[in-house]
Amino acid sequence: MSKILIIEDEVAIADLEKDYLELSGFEVVMEHDGEKGLARALDGEFDLVVLDLMLPGMDGFEVCKRIREKKDIPILMVSAKKDDIDKIHGLGLGADDYMTKPFSPSELVARVKAHMARYNRLVNTNQKNNDIVEIRGIRIDKTARRVYVEGEEKNFTTKEFDLLTFLAENPNHVFTKEELFREIWDMDSVGDIATVTVHIKKIREKIESNSNKPQYIETIWGVGYRFKI
Numbered sequence: 001m002s003k004i005l006i007i008e009d010e011v012a013i014a015d016l017e018k019d020y021l022e023l024s025g026f027e028v029v030m031e032h033d034g035e036k037g038l039a040r041a042l043d044g045e046f047d048l049v050v051l052d053l054m055l056p057g058m059d060g061f062e063v064c065k066r067i068r069e070k071k072d073i074p075i076l077m078v079s080a081k082k083d084d085i086d087k088i089h090g091l092g093l094g095a096d097d098y099m100t101k102p103f104s105p106s107e108l109v110a111r112v113k114a115h116m117a118r119y120n121r122l123v124n125t126n127q128k129n130n131d132i133v134e135i136r137g138i139r140i141d142k143t144a145r146r147v148y149v150e151g152e153e154k155n156f157t158t159k160e161f162d163l164l165t166f167l168a169e170n171p172n173h174v175f176t177k178e179e180l181f182r183e184i185w186d187m188d189s190v191g192d193i194a195t196v197t198v199h200i201k202k203i204r205e206k207i208e209s210n211s212n213k214p215q216y217i218e219t220i221w222g223v224g225y226r227f228k229i
Contacts (some may be wrong), residue, residue: 002047002116003027007037007063008056008078013101017050020105021112034058041067048116050108053079053090054196061093068094074115078103092205133168138207138216139166148205156207163196164203167217167227176224200225 004021008014009032029044031037034055041049041063045084049067053060064075077095079086087098097113098110128141139148145161147154156164163184167175175183177193185195204211218228 001025001027001030003045004048004050004112004218005037005041005044005046006030006050007034007041007055007060008032008052010052016105018109020109024109024113026112032056034060034063037076038063038066038103042070046073047119048074048112049078050076050078050112051095053077053081053086061089064090064093064095074119076108076115078108133165135168135171135227136216138168140168149207152226156203156206160199160206162198164207167225171227171229174220174223174226196225 002025004026006014006017006021006028008017008030011032014030014032018030021028022123029040029046031040035057037051038058043070048063051060051064051067060077060079064077067073069073074096074098075094076097078099078101079090080101081101085140090098097111099111121178130141133140133142137150140161141147142165147156147161149165163180166180177196180196181193200217201211204214204217207216208214216221218226220226
C-alpha cells in the first residue's frame with residue numbers, strides 16, 4: 001500500500017484529504033507543523049508528500065527544499081496563495097505540482113494518483129538492470145550482448161554469443177553437438193555438427209588463457225561439451 005504524508009496546519013482540511021485518500025487505498029500520515037512534518041518526511045518511508053505552503057514553525061517552501069535535498073519522492077504543494085510567483089517559487093524548489101485552495105478532494109486524489117503512477121514508472125525504468133551472467137571472471141551482459149573476460153571486453157559473433165550464453169546458463173550439464181546445434185541454430189544438425197566444433201574453438205580462443213587446456217568449456221569425449229563451474 002502506498003504511503004502518503006500530509007503536512008497541513010488546518011486540521012479540518014487535513015482530515016478531509018486523509019479521508020479521501022484512504023478511501024482510494026492509500027495509507028495516510030498527518031503532521032500539522034512544518035518542522036515536525038519535515039522530520040517525519042525525512043525519517044519515514046513515504047511515496048508522496050502533500051505539503052501546505054503556510055505552516056507554523058517552518059514554511060512549506062523551506063520544507064520542500066529540505067525534503068528535496070534528501071529525497072526524490074513526489075511533492076504536491078497546496079496553498080491559498082494564487083500568485084504565479086508563489087507557484088514558480090514552489091516548483092523551482094522541487095515541488096512536482098502546485099494546487100490552489102480551495103480545490104475538490106477528488107481533484108487532489110486524481111493528481112496524487114497521476115504523480116504516483118509517473119514516479120513509479122520512472123523508478124521502475126531506472127531500476128531495470130541488465131540481465132547478467134557471471135562465472136569465474138567471465139561476465140556476460142545478455143541485455144547489451146557484450147562479454148567481458150577478467151574485465152576486458154571480447155568481441156563475439158551472434159552465434160558465438162548465443163552458444164556461450166547457453167552453456168554458461170546451464171553449467172555442468174553435458175550437451176551433445178546435436179543438442180547444441182538444435183538449440184542455437186534452431187534446426188536439426190543434418191550431419192553439419194562440425195559448425196558447433198568450430199564455434200566452440202573460436203569461443204575458447206576468446207575466453208581461455210590457454211585454449212589447448214580449457215578451464216571453462218570442457219570436451220567430454222564421445223559425448224559433447226559442458227561449461228564447468
